Amino acid sequence: MQDYLYAILIGYFCGSIPTAYLIGKLVYRLDIFEYGSKNMGATNVYRVLGKTPFAFTLAIDVLKGMLAVILTAKVLERNPLALFAAGAAALAGHTLSFWVRFRGGKGVASGLGVFIALAPKATLTTLLVFLTVLVISKMVSLGSIIAAAALPFLIYGFQEGGPVYYPYLTGFSAIIAAFIIFKHKTNIRRILSGEELALGQQKKDAAADESTSKTVEEPGENR
Secondary structure, eight states, X not given: OHHHHHHHHHHHHHHTOOHHHHHHHHHHOOOGGGSTTOSOXXXXXXXHHOHHHHHHXXXXXXXXXXXXXXXHHHHTTTXXXXXXXXXXXXXXXXXXXXXXXXXXXXXXXXXXHHHHHHOHXXXXXXXXXXXXXXXXXXXXXXXXXXXXXXXXXXXXXXXXXXXXXXXXXXXXXXXXXXXXXXXXXXXHHHHHHTOOOOTTOOOOSHHHXXXXXXXXXXXXXXX
């Protein structure tokens, strides 16, 4: 039990680092929770701040998930199942960060990092699924949903971790996939109603424009 407590603490601490919020506040002097979709995901950073902040946010959020698993593996190498606790806690930390009053993103980037560390072959294949859906649909949310749904099947197919370990890993990935899909429930409703935004697209109504199209200045220059 102590191992799992340590794993949860390591995972939550790593995952709870509010990357998008810190970049917004420290570099751009804005609160990311007041703009766009008002969450701490990399996609919202892309829409509000642009490509460079998006790249930094995405990279750090992926690294958060990887770090949670790698550190736990170093500290608790005798208990591989504790890695699942660390991975789940990293996603919980990202989506419910105590640093920003238990707000956060939807867990996709941090989840990607967790599974790169746990099951790299299946995860990289899942990334290809995501990119394919994104190119076809231009919707990050749809790519994330389909990629999350595909991950357990790919882990099962690759049997990563060996004959003893991979059934547990498959089950764990199915739980995380369900969590990520649940976090996209509002996106699913918009996709079904034809209202989901494509990447780079902004809402046209005035109220939406006020929240998604506020002018943000790059440090030291005008945009």
